[in-house]
Amino acid sequence: MRFRHRRVAAAAALAAAAVFGLPACSAVLGGEESLVDADSLTVGVKSDQPGLGLETEAGSGEFEGFDVDVALYIAERLGVAPENVDFVAVTSAEREEKLISGEVDMVVATYSITPARRTQVTFGGPYYVAKQDVLVRADATGIQGVRDLEGLSVCQGAGSNSAARITEGLGIPVEEVEGETYSDCIERLSSGRVDAVSTDNLILAGFLAQSPGAFRFVNNPFTDEKYGVGLPYGDIEACEAVNNAISRMYQEGDATEMLDRWFGETDLEMVYSVPQFEGCD
Structure with a gap:
């Protein structure tokens, strides 16, 4: 893909900046190309999150979900036809690794905007602000709020800090259980091996x-998770274009249609208004 060559050059510029002590942003921003000039895009998405990013059949390369629609x-x-999006x-x-290396041009994968990530990635959006919540078995009538989890087992995906937000953030002692993925956590919940699963409410x-x-x-949400569109570091023009696209997506009702398509049959309390953007600088 034509645009990927610039991304590899940008990654080399970042490496050179690190070696010679130059500001990383000046190394990347020196280029004139932007994603807005691309005629094809490679987008990183999740493959194991139903409703968000799910590969329809293993190895098929076909994905579906809210993140894919976004x-x-x-x-x-941005002027790129669907058939030119991989x-x-x-x-x-x-x-971060795949963005910096140029393997992907954009990431839309429940990618929460954080200060640490913004040192390596320019974020458009957020395109949705999720909240951490709790999923329990339908017959677990004794769990009506997050504080009812005290002393119970809560599963989180590997590398996540969802359970820590309950124990450390809210001061509620729970048994933290780590699954390989959230699919693994859901299997444990279904079989009764854990009492609850906690993560972003869109994922649940x-x-x-x-x-x-x-x-x-449980519908007792806490914390905000701002899902951003990961872009090449320093591509301000693309960030502004992405924000304009997200605004139109909400204002013209497309975001509402997407959210209802994937989550309308659940009891998730969704937000249909334009999120407050983080800014592109």
Whole structure:
């Protein structure tokens, strides 16, 4: 892909900046190209999160979900036709690496905007502000709020700090259980090996929609998770274009349609208004 060559050069510039003590942003911003000039895009998405980013069949390279729809909408607003958008699977740990190396041009993968990540990635958005919540079995009537989890087992995906937000952030002692992925956590919940799963409510809603009647939301959300569009570091022009696209997506009702398509059958309390953007500088 034509645009990828610039990304590799940008990664080399970052490495050179580190060696010679130059500011990383000046090394990258010296280039004139931007994602807004691209005629094709490679987008990193999750492959194992129903409703958000899910590979429809193992090895097929076909993905579906809210994040996929958002990426296609943004690409179209950037002038890239759907047939010129390639999707590749990324894990949480790979997102920065694949952007910096040029393996992907954009990441739309439940990618929370954080100060640490903004030192390596320019974020558009957020395109949605999720909140951490709790999923329990449908028959767990004794759990009506997050404080009812005291002394119970709560599963989180590997590398996540969701359970720590309960124990350390809220001061509620729970037994922290780590699954390989959130799919693993859901299997443990279904079989009764853990009492609850906690993470972003959009992620939980996807699993809820996949198994109607098996689980329910506690609907006692806490913390904000601002899902950003990961872009090459320093590509301010692309960031501004992405923000304009996200604004239109909400104002013209497309975001509402997408959210209802993937999560409308759940009891998730969704937000249909334009999120407050973080800024592109």
